[in-house]
Amino acid sequence: MPESRRLYYGYIVDPAENRRIDEVMFLVMRAPSSYTGEDVVEIQAHAGPLVLKSILSLLLKQGVSLAEPGEFTRRAFLNGRIDLSQAEAVIDLINARSASGIDLAVQQLEGGLKDKIQTISSELVDILAELEANIDFPADVQTATVPAHMAQRLEDSVAAPMRKLVRDHDDRNWLREGLRVAIAGSPNVGKSSLLNQLLNKDRAIVTEYPGTTRDLVEDGFVISGVPVIITDTAGIREHPDPIEQQGIDKAFANIEAADLILFVLDVSQSLETEHFRFMERFQNKTILLVLNKIDLTERFSLPDKWRNLPVVRISAKYNLGIDGLRSLLASYLVSSDHFIGKDIIPNLRQKQAIEKSLVSIEAAKDALLKNQPIELVAIDLNDAITSIQEITGETVRPDILDRIFGQFCIGK
Ligand SMILES: Nc1nc2c(ncn2[C@@H]2O[C@H](COP(=O)(O)OP(=O)(O)OP(=O)(O)O)[C@@H](O)[C@H]2O)c(=O)[nH]1
Numbered sequence: 001m002p003e004s005r006r007l008y009y010g011y012i013v014d015p016a017e018n019r020r021i022d023e024v025m026f027l028v029m030r031a032p033s034s035y036t037g038e039d040v041v042e043i044q045a046h047a048g049p050l051v052l053k054s055i056l057s058l059l060l061k062q063g064v065s066l067a068e069p070g071e072f073t074r075r076a077f078l079n080g081r082i083d084l085s086q087a088e089a090v091i092d093l094i095n096a097r098s099a100s101g102i103d104l105a106v107q108q109l110e111g112g113l114k115d116k117i118q119t120i121s122s123e124l125v126d127i128l129a130e131l132e133a134n135i136d137f138p139a140d141v142q143t144a145t146v147p148a149h150m151a152q153r154l155e156d157s158v159a160a161p162m163r164k165l166v167r168d169h170d171d172r173n174w175l176r177e178g179l180r181v182a183i184a185g186s187p188n189v190g191k192s193s194l195l196n197q198l199l200n201k202d203r204a205i206v207t208e209y210p211g212t213t214r215d216l217v218e219d220g221f222v223i224s225g226v227p228v229i230i231t232d233t234a235g236i237r238e239h240p241d242p243i244e245q246q247g248i249d250k251a252f253a254n255i256e257a258a259d260l261i262l263f264v265l266d267v268s269q270s271l272e273t274e275h276f277r278f279m280e281r282f283q284n285k286t287i288l289l290v291l292n293k294i295d296l297t298e299r300f301s302l303p304d305k306w307r308n309l310p311v312v313r314i315s316a317k318y319n320l321g322i323d324g325l326r327s328l329l330a331s332y333l334v335s336s337d338h339f340i341g342k343d344i345i346p347n348l349r350q351k352q353a354i355e356k357s358l359v360s361i362e363a364a365k366d367a368l369l370k371n372q373p374i375e376l377v378a379i380d381l382n383d384a385i386t387s388i389q390e391i392t393g394e395t396v397r398p399d400i401l402d403r404i405f406g407q408f409c410i411g412k
């Protein structure tokens, strides 16, 4: 009987022909000390495709079946070895394209989000239990003081930390998926030239004709361990031709969705009303002013109201100041309010579950403050608990599980 978690040496033998197929190492991991929490045998064979195929078909003949994509992780979840947020972290880890993506995934894999959610949800369960005690024994408690104190407790120990998680997703989900940077500006200011410099390759067409770029040109690079998804957009101008107009529409949609805008100005041209209009329109977004073509003139002064914005002076054509722009981007990424630290950032699914739960919590708080029957408050709190537990997977629907585990590849 092989011992658990010990490596053995031997041969795979086809019993029908008593023929040796491969020289292998194998490992037995008995439940519950394995990835899935079940009994597991791992065979380490030589990597030739024919050898592997022969071993596999022998095993299949013995009644073994092939794993579905994500089946190992799904079993680990179903056996309670990990929760759903940790299973999702496995996907993030496999898909990570940068050091920050790995950091995030590892923290979640270690149970960072799970712990936070469990703290919040057990607080909710406590509050609900206390309320239900009031339903059963109303005479025991001074009912008049209960609602306000409960509403406050819901706010402080449940709603506030949940809102912070939602904010963290909104502010910093790009650490997982990449910071979206849009290069915007009038035609011919050197946007495509800048894209090519940042990527160190000829990605977009550059010509002296205004209106060269019409579609979005997207690419990616990594800066300070963080993935950046950068898009060059069509030059924005009034009265474009119909094709250009489509490009400009796409440009605006892309700029709207970006985390950071590089607004490129040509220092040899004077500012027009459309530049001011652009800045007005996107005043709530993070804009970095890029003054290009500094090889042509030194005389360019910024309007007073733009003086507080971060500015870099470059020549995209002659590769001047590009490193300065890179370090400004890097410092933006690691600046105090963006720095990742040991924080946990929920993904979109998790954020949506928190938001759904928050709606029920607000309703419960409201009902408490309006002195509505405690039974009604209890219904809201139950809904809140159900929603928040979708994150750890205690209450999640099977079709959502299918969708999550469908993202895995075979063997994970
Ligand atoms: N002198 C000088 N010329 C530049 C500089 N950067 C770009 N150019 C030139 O400006 C022209 C337009 O450059 P592009 O990069 O195509 O400009 P764009 O903003 O992408 O233009 P559209 O795609 O039409 O919106 C080209 O002839 C470039 O060589 C620079 O720093 N200095």
Ligand SMILES: [Mg+2]
Pocket (backbone or CB within 6 Å): 191, 192, 193, 204, 205, 206, 212, 213, 232, 233, 235
């Ligand atoms: Mg262009």
